[in-house]
Amino acid sequence: MNKLIVFMLIVIYSPCCSAQHKIKSPKIPSRLSFAGEKVPLENQDVWEQLDKELIVNQNYHSSTLLILKKMNRYKEKIVKILKENNIPEDFFYLAVAESSLKDKAASHAGAVGLWQFLQKTAGDYGLEVSDTVDERRDLEKSTRAACRYLHDSYKKFKNWTLVAASYNRGVRGIQEAIAKQKVDSYYKLYLNSETARYVFRILAFKLILTSPSDYNYEFDRSTSYPTYKxxxxxxxxxxxxxxxxxxxxxxxxxxxxxxxxxxxxxxxxxxxxxxxxxxxxxxxx
Structure with missing residues (x-):
């Protein structure tokens, strides 16, 4: 037993192991936007929220690396549909935050697919869910349905950051928070913990996936998963x-x-x- 303890101490404190497991503070840009809207990084709370999400996702290595490898297969198709429907390209990262680009992603609440539609919402936006078909798992149809949902939300908020927050909290939930707190900025609202983190998680993915080397990922793009014909x-x-x-x-x-x-x-x-x-x-x- 004593030999085992000595061995473990050597492994933990050896130079090679400590170097491999060195965790660096994430890089935060001086300026950042979401869907063309400024992220107020001069606000210390906003800066810290982003810092926390970058730390979590920068060091969630296996999941983030898999997303990087799958981006080649998904991003171009999704962004094309977003642009066709006049939805800002940054909403691609919302899909990443929702499903990690897993077609068959399913939550405990019953949300399914890349965009994590609940069955009722899927039906409201024209997606079929039957005994043999689940169009929430169809990339094109679910993305077009998400665009319709996002447009409907934008009609109410006229602000894309609030639209993103409402995708997590629900339109009514954000409307009630705005009405009761008398502020209309996501960054000034006090929200439930999941929604309070939500946009920052999207921003973290945007930064990491756009410049992986800045966040300690030595990603060789030639190893990306190929597209199919x-x-x-x-x-x-x-x-x-x-x-x-x-x-x-x-x-x-x-x-x-x-x-x-x-x-x-x-x-x-x-x-x-x-x-x-x-x-x-x-x-x-």
Missing amino acids: YRVIKVDRSIEDLPDFSLKNNTTYKDIVLHNPWIKSGKYNLEVKEGKVYEILIPED
Whole structure:
């Protein structure tokens, strides 16, 4: 036992180990904005909030590195849809904060997908959730639905930072906080702990993912996960046997559900409602 204790002390205090585990204070820029709106870093509370979120996410190595690797596969597609709908590009980082770019991300509260829609909200914004389909896990459809939600929120607040906060707290929750506290700035509102951190978490991801080397990530972009090329099959009638459908189209059931995460796995069939048309992506070699 004494030998084990001595060995552990040597490991902990050896120069090589201490160097490997050295944690640096995060770099905070002198100026920062979200969706074109100034972040008041001259306010000490704001500065500290951002500092805390950078410390957490800068040192959450495995998760952040996986996001960096997946960005190549997701960012261009999502940003393109945001721009088409006149939503500021910075809202891409909201999706990162919500789901870590996991198509099938699911919360304990029942929120699902890249944009973490609850089932009722998904229905309100035109996303289908059925026994065999969950369009909250469809990148394009869920992003377009998120754009509609964000626009509706902007009509109420006329401020993108408050829109981002409302994505976490709800429009009514932010409206009530503004009415009771008589201030209309996110940075001046006293909010529940999760929403108080929320925009700062988005900002932390923006900084880290834009300049990973500034936050101790030696990220080789050549190791990014590649994008895929697809052929598209339009389906307007139910498929009773997805594995059989896959083989007939020179692919596998595994590839079908991996590249079309909106199809619920384990069902082996796809119910198509009358008048509905789905696009199934088939990866090309």
